[in-house]
Amino acid sequence: MTEPPPLDPLEEALAHPPDLDDGAPFTRKVMDRLPPRRDPPRALLLGAGAALAACTGAALLARSSGALLAALRSAGAGALAGGEGLAALLLATVLGLTAGLVAAGELRAAGGPRPG
Amino acid sequence: MSDALESGAADAALVARALAGDDRQAFAELVRRHQGAIRNLLRRLCAGDGARADDLAQETFLRAYRRLGSFRGQARFGTWLHRVAYHAYLSEARRRPTAFPAPPAAPPDPELSRAEARHDLARAFAFLREEERAALALSYGQDLTHEEAAELLGWPLGTLKTHVARGKERLRRHLFPELEAAS
Numbered sequence: 001m002t003e004p005p006p007l008d009p010l011e012e013a014l015a016h017p018p019d020l021d022d023g024a025p026f027t028r029k030v031m032d033r034l035p036p037r038r039d040p041p042r043a044l045l046l047g048a049g050a051a052l053a054a055c056t057g058a059a060l061l062a063r064s065s066g067a068l069l070a071a072l073r074s075a076g077a078g079a080l081a082g083g084e085g086l087a088a089l090l091l092a093t094v095l096g097l098t099a100g101l102v103a104a105g106e107l108r109a110a111g112g113p114r115p116g
Numbered sequence: 117m118s119d120a121l122e123s124g125a126a127d128a129a130l131v132a133r134a135l136a137g138d139d140r141q142a143f144a145e146l147v148r149r150h151q152g153a154i155r156n157l158l159r160r161l162c163a164g165d166g167a168r169a170d171d172l173a174q175e176t177f178l179r180a181y182r183r184l185g186s187f188r189g190q191a192r193f194g195t196w197l198h199r200v201a202y203h204a205y206l207s208e209a210r211r212r213p214t215a216f217p218a219p220p221a222a223p224p225d226p227e228l229s230r231a232e233a234r235h236d237l238a239r240a241f242a243f244l245r246e247e248e249r250a251a252l253a254l255s256y257g258q259d260l261t262h263e264e265a266a267e268l269l270g271w272p273l274g275t276l277k278t279h280v281a282r283g284k285e286r287l288r289r290h291l292f293p294e295l296e297a298a299s
Contacts, residue, residue, distance in 0.1 A: 010288050013237045014256035017156040026155070026170065027147045030177045037138055 050099070057096030064091075123149075127193035135184055143184075147177050150194060153258055154201050156238075160253035161205050164239030172208055176201040191264075198260060199268050202250070243290045248283030251276050 127149070133142035154176055158169035180200050187196050241249050254265035255276065266276040 010284060010292060014252065014284075017160070017238070017257040018236065020152055020155055023148055023151040023155075026151050026173070027144055030147050030151075030174050031140065031144050033174060033178055034140070034143070034181055037140065 053096070053099030057099060060091070061093070061096065123194075124192050128189055131184060131187055131189075131193060134181075143181060146180075146193070150197055151177075153194065154197060157198060157201055157253055157258055158205060159238040160241050161202075161249060162238075163242035163244075163249070164236055172204050173201070175208070176204045179204055195260060195264055195268070198254065198258065202254070202268060237287075237291075240287055240291055244283050244286055247279045248286065251279035252283040252287075255280050 127146065130142045130146050130149075133139040134146065151173065155169060155173045158172045158176070159166060162169045162172070176197070180197055183200070187193065241253070244252065250269060251265070254260055254268060255262055258265075260268070262276060262280075263273060266273045269276065271279075
C-alpha cells in the first residue's frame, strides 16, 4: 500500500489560520462605533418639509414671474425697478435656495447606510 | 445547494435587511459571520500585530456599514468585504511613517523565533515583501480563489501566482530550513 505524500507544513499553516475568539467582544465594539441610528419619522418629516418648500418656491416663482412679465409688458423698465415683480422674484429665489440648502444638509446629517 | 451558495444567499438577505430598515441586528450578524476571516486577513497583512489588525478590522466594518448601499451583489459579500479590508489596510499603511518596514534581520534566538513563527504564521509575514504578503494573505485561508484575489489586488493572475510562489519560498526558507535543505 502506498503512503499518502506527507503534508507540507507550510501549506497546512497557510491554509488554516488560527481560530480567534468567538468574535462577540469584537462585534460589540463595532456595533458601539456605528453612527447613530436613522430616525425614520425625522427623515420623513425632513422629506415632507423639503417637498413643501419646493412646491411653495415653485408657486411663488411662477406668481412672481407672471407679475414680472406683466410689469415688463405694461410699464416697461421703469416700473420694474420699483415694482413688486422684481422684489417678489428675489424673495422667492432666496427662500427657495435657503430651503433647499437646509433640507440637503439635514438629510446628509441623518446618517445610516446610504443606498447606492 | 452548496454551503457557499447558501452562505452567499444568507449574506445577501442580511444586507437587504440592514439596508431596508437600518436593521442593526442584521448588520451585527454580518459582522459575526465575517469577523474571523477579516481579522485573520489583517493579522497577516499586519505581520501578526493583533491590536493593529483588530483596529483595522473595526474600521473595515464601519466602512462597510457606510457603503453597504454600494454592494450590488455581483460578487459575494465576503469578497466585497475583503476588498474593503484591503483598502482600509492600504489607507492606514500610507499614513504610517514607516509604512513598509524592511524584513527583520536575523533574530537573536533563531530557533525560538522560528518556533513562535510556526505557531503563529502571521508573525512570519514580517519576513515577506509587501506584494508577497498581500498575495499570500488573500490567497490562503480566506475562501477566495486565486482569480478573486488577483482581481481584488488589480494584478494579472500570473503576477499573483509569482508573488505567491516567491512568498512561500521565502517563508519556507525562514521557518522550515530543514525542508529547504532536503529538497
